[in-house]
Amino acid sequence: MNYFDLQGIELSAVDSALERFVREQQSCPSGAGVHGRSLWEEVLEHTRSGKRLRSRLVMLAACSNGPHDHEAAAAVAAAYGLLHAAFILHDDVIDRDDMRYGRPSLHAAHAAGAASRGMSDDLATHRGYTRSILAGDLALAAAYRLLLAGTADVPAPAREELQRILHDTVVTTTLGELLDVELSFSPDQATTGDDAGDPREKALRTAELKTAVYTFCAPLQSGALLAGLGADQVAAVGRAGTHLGMAFQLEDDLLGVFGDPGAIGKPVGGDLREGKHTYLMATALASEAASEVKDLLSRACAADDDELSRINLAMRELLTRCGALQATADQIRDHARQARDEIAGAALPGPLGDALAALAEEIGSAR
Amino acid sequence: MNYFDLQGIELSAVDSALERFVREQQSCPSGAGVHGRSLWEEVLEHTRSGKRLRSRLVMLAACSNGPHDHEAAAAVAAAYGLLHAAFILHDDVIDRDDMRYGRPSLHAAHAAGAASRGMSDDLATHRGYTRSILAGDLALAAAYRLLLAGTADVPAPAREELQRILHDTVVTTTLGELLDVELSFSPDQATTGDDAGDPREKALRTAELKTAVYTFCAPLQSGALLAGLGADQVAAVGRAGTHLGMAFQLEDDLLGVFGDPGAIGKPVGGDLREGKHTYLMATALASEAASEVKDLLSRACAADDDELSRINLAMRELLTRCGALQATADQIRDHARQARDEIAGAALPGPLGDALAALAEEIGSAR
Incomplete structure (x- = not known):
């Protein structure tokens, strides 16, 4: 991507x-x-450092509607x-x-x-x-x-809204991070730490809280406010941003196992070692391959880098065979589609609408 | 206390x-x-939980001058x-x-x-x-x-000043905490990590940054602003607060070694185990007892609770004998005196001036 x-x-x-x-x-x-x-x-x-997505998204939206501060x-x-x-x-x-x-x-x-x-x-x-x-x-x-x-x-109402969005984003992301850790698979425990509810739903909720809000939703909404867009448009941009952010996190989860270490800047398999309860893994753990997946995750916890690399290869094969890869790719496409629908319905300024539509297209067609 | x-x-x-x-x-x-x-x-x-000193100091100052928000x-x-x-x-x-x-x-x-x-x-x-x-x-x-x-x-100028004080306090305390850790004694290292300057001065500077500012100076200044005191009085309250905070931290350092575990809510000796570079320890390490002190600190790092308790007793004797206890008590009294001088010179509202003078008296006469 x-x-x-x-x-x-x-x-x-x-x-x-x-x-x-x-x-x-x-x-x-x-x-x-x-x-x-x-x-x-x-x-x-x-x-x-990095791609600086959040800063770019604020500027994209803020500069999309003519004169602005x-x-x-x-x-x-x-x-x-x-x-x-x-x-x-x-x-x-x-x-x-x-x-x-x-x-x-x-x-x-x-x-x-x-x-x-x-x-x-x-x-x-x-x-x-x-x-x-x-x-x-x-x-x-x-x-x-x-x-x-x-x-x-910045006029007081917009300024206060910017402050509120920032704070809500910090709280949301912090709680998302807690959820991410608390739901992590632990080989010492019989379950993933919390039995209530569908683990796949919880994985999606975690992705929304820990990533989608602060990476896409909040920066885009803040930029839209600075661009002087109306309340309905700011809300639509926020919803589109959340869908884009979900697709982004789900793609990131895939890259954590299927990616090229050179391209992602860190070794693949780290998520496996930490037992991250991603939608990808939750789907695999709900499939008939669950016991094989658990076995690999248990071994990943204590693996050195070479061993982790071998486990990761075996996991790729397993995630492909059990349908978890496909299910995740479907989710990505679905969120990208919902983002496009929100963008199309919001009558956004041309540069913002076009850029977000292109982004949704790019994220949705990667799988 | x-x-x-x-x-x-x-x-x-x-x-x-x-x-x-x-x-x-x-x-x-x-x-x-x-x-x-x-x-x-x-x-x-x-x-x-705890003594809630910071909240009390804000309220003390804010309520000291009649009607307020x-x-x-x-x-x-x-x-x-x-x-x-x-x-x-x-x-x-x-x-x-x-x-x-x-x-x-x-x-x-x-x-x-x-x-x-x-x-x-x-x-x-x-x-x-x-x-x-x-x-x-x-x-x-x-x-x-x-x-x-x-x-x-709150009127804009005072509100902005409250925001500035809060942020400066967060930065100051965070950097003080970093200094505290970086200066810690490590038995694996030949020095305390940083050779430039007098270690006792650095210990005092650390106490100011990591404790005095956020515990006394900033809460008192913020309360004084809310009470509508003038800029000179707010500044004097801040200086008095810094001196009170220094005395408070130096006393806390003493309690970490000489205190009663029941009264301080945690085992004594924790500072020794972490090799905290307090004024107390820096003074001991600059005395003729330095090698005995280093020896005890090295043992404290790896000690269990029983052993730590014995090391702590030996350290009390050593700190008393080498004069570090006395030097720290002198510092406490000196900061309390400077706090009293600031308070006396600032013509503060009666309730605030009296309470701060009593506090300085109490802290200064404990040793």
Whole structure:
């Protein structure tokens, strides 16, 4: 997936807003020490890495309807970039992911540094986690602050709505992350931790809460507000965004098992090792292949990288055979279709409607 | 230390503001699931526990000068309570503290629960950390949101100043926590991690950043703003607060080694195990007893609770003999005196001036 329509969206104003904000923070008395400067630098680097979907989506929507407050749009786009950095920094600790953006994740890099200075492995790992927890706290705080400070000239009702959306998004995503972890498969437990309800439904709900809202729904709604779109259009953009976000997360789940490690920037199989309860896995665990799937997941928990690679290959074969791959691809296409329907029905400004339709088409036709 | 003058400060309006806010959050679609409800409940419980110094200090200052916006004061006081909860929840992970408020800390309680359901110790411990990281994220987000939403009727300049103080406080405390961890003594390393500067000065700086600002300075300044005090008085209250906060943290460092476990709600010696680079320890490490101190700290890292208790007793004797206890007590008295001087020079409203002077007297005369 290239999201090629989005890659052309200009982020120079967002980069300026970010840079200015971080330099201001670093010039405060508490931010000026060597520790403060380096932690802020790490937050900035994370915010500028990756595909920067959330910042691009804010700018796409904000710039779609003629004259608008470009500085405010850039600040909001930067705030969603900071929010993503905050989630990434804490999630990499929570999921114990040692790779991010094709290089060691922040906690892994700091753990390696501490170990090389002679610290025991256990203590070094924990020092790495500490760094990533604190960097994430700083990024979360910065998202609230930059959105507030950067929208001072936005009329009060829209500004308050932007603040409400940001906060609801933080809460939703945090609870989605909790759900994601609590539902994870554990080989020590008889079930996936919670017996009530269809596990596939719960996996879809988790994807919505932990990813779809903050990646697509909230950035697009915020941009639409800044573009001055009406309440009905903002709501429709939000619904379309949620469907796009669902398709995006389901595709990401597939890539976690079927992807090319070079392209996704981290080893495949990490989701298997953590027992992630994705729609893909929930479907497989509800199929006649359930016991074989459980067996592979149990082995994945304790596997080294070579073994994990072999388990992942076996899992690909199993997920294809039991229909879970197909069921997930169907879900992706279905959400992409619903996104297109929402977009078509909302009479959005041309550039926004066209870009979102193209995005839905691209996501929906990948499988 | 009883902080008896503060214990009489009424928190019922703060409790109402907290309760109303959390119930609102729990009624949002994403907060209404069983996971959302329980995580919010844990945040609420943490915010209501302990001495609640920060909330009391906001209310003390806000109510000191006659008519004021009592609902706004309660919201700001609640926000500082939430902020403290956020820091506690993350710090207990960072410091691997298994006890808090005389009972298992949140991560320890969840780890024990997961282990009792058959999860391996390593995975269960990490699940506990995850829970505490996410609860802390929620509490941090809630602090920003409640302060913003609860001060809607406060005139713009004061409201913006309240927002700025909150954000600067979050950044300062986060960087202070980083400094605290990075400076910790590690027996695997030749030094305390950073060679530049006097370690005692760095320990004092850490105490200011990680504790004094968010515990005393910011709550008092925020309350003073809400009370309508002038800029000079707000600034003087902030300086007095920083000195009180320094004395408070230095006293807390002493209690960590010399305290009664029943009174402080957690085992003594935890700071030793984590190699906390307090002023107390930095002074000992700069004395002729340095090698004996290092030896005890090295043993503390790997000690079980019984052994830690013996090491702690030996450390008491050593800290007394080498003068570090006395030097710390001198610092406490000196900061209390500077706080009293600031208070006396600021012509504060009677109730505020009297309460702060009594507090400085109490903290300064404890040693």
